[in-house]
Amino acid sequence: MAIPILPTDVILVIFKYISVGDLMKLRQTCKDFLAITKLRSVWDELLQTEVLQRNIPIPRLAGRDLAALDSSQLEACLIDALRLRRNWIAPSPVPLQSFTFKTVHEPQSQVVFVAFLPAKGHRYLISLVVTTSDGQRTYNLQCWDMQNFSTCIARRSFTVFRGFRVNTDPSHPGVLALRSSSGVEILAIDFLGTDPSSAFVRLQVLDDVPESLLVFSASTLLTKFDDTRLHIRTIENASFSVELRNPSDASQKECIDAIVRDKYAVIARTATLEFYSLTSFRAGTGARIIEPISIHTWQWRLDSVSLAYQPSWDAALHGLEPSLNIFARYASLFPWPVNALHHYVLPCAESYDARDAMTANNTPYRAEPVLIRTFASPIRLFARWDMTLGQYGTAIWIDSHTEDYFDHAVEGQRLAGTLFTTVEPGAEVVALNDQGVSATASMVYQVREDDGWIKIAMDEEEGRIAVGTSAAEITVFEYI
Incomplete structure (x- = not known):
């Protein structure tokens, strides 16, 4: 006698209250449940609730539109996303694959920059290698195909090199902005070419921009003069620039990171965090100097800082700006800040009205960042270290926190991490003090017994970490 089964619409409601693992077991009990669990609506709902609304990246999506995927493809996306997340945030994540390749074969070479290109499909890695020979330096800018890690698809060498920036907007044809002896070059990459020496394609040259590069976002450039004075311009109208200046800071401290959007810019200097409205700049009118509409002064001088948006399903759903993560290390040796990392959040201003002009009383963010946690992260004298923030x-x-692995060795490095969570509206400001270390690393990805690591890069969506070394090598760890 067959057991009567509930109506399909009732079963679909029940499915919302069971785990993915239980659902996979349930489908093995009978043909009816197997058929229902193959419905596209089941996996579309699970993907929304278990992955997208929890701000979990989906690996191997390769730029495909979720709306165009069938049931089995959505199921694979969900399984991949949850499998990567479990490994990625484990106390000791295990790379399922790793590979190391040599960037150049000349002696006295080291990797001084490494970054994954922002993309929605095929993945590429940018590296910069410096070679010193007879007192002269040679710079090699390279692009590596992550589907074929041994293949350098683009390479360019310089003896005079003044910096570059990767475009944060993957939809723009300009991939890199390069400051060379001829000016600022806007470069595309011929990803399908056969000759790496000609694969960096020059789209435009801005020969009247003598400044160093800080941010390249879509067609907007933020540049530095003497490391302190900031100018913003577009590549379509490079001759029109506006200075971003803090009138309360006569010496204009060095800018070390920034985020530029269509309507505003957030500038992190060694002494201050500044918020600028870009309304007049975008309109091409008004004064040639823009002053910040809010300023926060750091407690100590910053040594390094990384800015990145905190992913938020709710903010995206309601068309709001996400909160801004600020990951910082202070330069002070007393009483303790140099051996700690600090996680701040610049929360959204609940009173902000996007329909009105952006002013000091109407900004997307609160003026003062909220200190969330402080992480113990000791650095030995003269030891190398680096940090990065991901989009998820x-x-x-x-850092040098290797006592748990190598006792009190004079060398050694730890590749550690943590996952930032969304900060609730109305969070209170926490004061820093000499007992402020409140957290340790949640994940330790790798350790090594020397100080060979120099730079790190992360591709959260695909579960990859790349580490550049003092031996001109790059190691890529893959966690799915």
Whole structure:
């Protein structure tokens, strides 16, 4: 006698209250449940609630539109996303694959920059290698195909090199902005070319921009003069620039990171965090100097800082700006800040009205960042270290905290990380003090017994970490 089954619409409601693992077991009990669990609506709902609304990245999506995927493809996306997340945030994440390749074969070479290109499909890695020979330096800018890690698809060498920036907007044809002896070059990459030496394609040259690069976002450039004075311009109208200046700071402290959007810019200097409205700049009118509409002064001088948005399903759903993560290390040796990393959040201003002009009383963010946690992260004298923030809330850093692995060795590095969570509206400001270390790394990805790591990069969506070394090598760890 067959057991009567509930109506399909009732079963679908029940499915919302069971785990993915239980659902996979349930489908093995009978043909009816197997058929229902193959419905596209089941996996579309699970993907929304278990992955997207929890701000979990989906690996191997390769730029495909979720709306165009069938039931089995959505199921695979869900399984991949949850499998990567479990490994990624484990106390000791296990790379399922790793590979190391040599960037150049000349002696006295080291990797001084590494970054994954922002993308929605095929993945690429940018590296900069410096070679010193007879007192002269040679710079090699390279692009590596992550589907074929041994293949360098683009390479360019310089003897005079003044910096570059990767475009944060993957939809723009300009991939890099390069400051060379001929000016600022806007470069595309011929990803399908056969000759790496000609694969960096020059789209435009801005020969009247003598400044160093800080941010390249879509067609907007933020540049530095003498490391302190900031100018913003577009590549379509490079001759029109506006200075971003803090009138309360006569010496204009160095800017070390920034985020530029269509309507505003957030500038992190060694002494201050400044918020600028770009309304007049975008309109091409008004004064040639823009002053910040809010300023926060750091408690100590910053040594390094990384800015990145905190992913938020709710903010995206309601068309709001997400909160801004600030990951910082202070330069002070007393009483303790140099051996700690600090996670701040610049929360959204609940009173902000996007329909009105952006002013000091109407900004998307509160003026004062909220200190969330302080992480113990000791650095030995002269030891190398680095840190990076991902687009899904992961912070990863290199430090010297290796006592748990190598006792009191004079060398050694740790590749550690943590996952930042969304901060609730109305969070209170926490004061820093000499007992402020409140957290340790949630994840330790790797350790090594020397100080060979120099730079790190992260591709959260695909579960990859790349580490550049003092031996001109790059190691890529893959966690799915």
